[in-house]
Amino acid sequence: MKWTKTALKELEKAPEFVRDMAKKKVEGVVTEKGKESVTLKDVQDVFEEYMSFMESDPQEKKTTIAIVRCDRISEACPGSACLLSLQARKVNFKAYGENAQLVAMFTCGGCPGRRISRLLNNLIKTVKVDVVHLSSCMTKDAYQPPCPHREAIVTMIEKKGLTVVAGTHH
Numbered sequence: 001m002k003w004t005k006t007a008l009k010e011l012e013k014a015p016e017f018v019r020d021m022a023k024k025k026v027e028g029v030v031t032e033k034g035k036e037s038v039t040l041k042d043v044q045d046v047f048e049e050y051m052s053f054m055e056s057d058p059q060e061k062k063t064t065i066a067i068v069r070c071d072r073i074s075e076a077c078p079g080s081a082c083l084l085s086l087q088a089r090k091v092n093f094k095a096y097g098e099n100a101q102l103v104a105m106f107t108c109g110g111c112p113g114r115r116i117s118r119l120l121n122n123l124i125k126t127v128k129v130d131v132v133h134l135s136s137c138m139t140k141d142a143y144q145p146p147c148p149h150r151e152a153i154v155t156m157i158e159k160k161g162l163t164v165v166a167g168t169h170h
């Protein structure tokens with residue numbers, strides 16, 4: 001797939017970790033349109049769609065959120081930074097309105113994200129879930145290198161029709 005220079009420059013505005021995922025998403029949309037190259041507008045349209053989902057009117061639609069954490073890091077981290085960041089609508093939660101609701105927070109179950117799919121299937125059937133945040137301990141080079149399975153995990157979650165956001169509190 002060809003990219004124009006301006007489209008590539010626009011893509012660079014996405015945070016580094018999500019850039020590959022954003023690129024795939026844009027190329028998927030462009031392919032669906034039957035086009036063979038990506039323009040600035042294609043990238044802007046995908047980014048806009050994502051932001052409008054995050055900012056959708058909280059009074060009309062209660063956005064439901066699940067947070068998935070690294071099982072290994074949970075041995076040392078109680079997850080409070082993720083929760084406090086959500087409560088304060090900071091960092092990766094700042095686009096949510098007051099009505100957004102945390103409906104689940106669980107660890108991945110160990111490499112390679114053993115129980116994420118099963119637990120999300122349960123959530124989809126029981127409480128509706130819109131967005132899955134992968135905790136910053138999975139996505140950032142902070143406490144340890146980022147989760148080596150994160151891209152496969154993102155793909156698996158997106159195949160369920162859920163939106164994935166990389167990161168929580170930093």
Ligand code: SF4
Nearest residue numbers: 070108111112113147
């Ligand atoms: S799959 Fe990733 S998030 Fe889960 S324990 Fe392994 S490194 Fe941590």
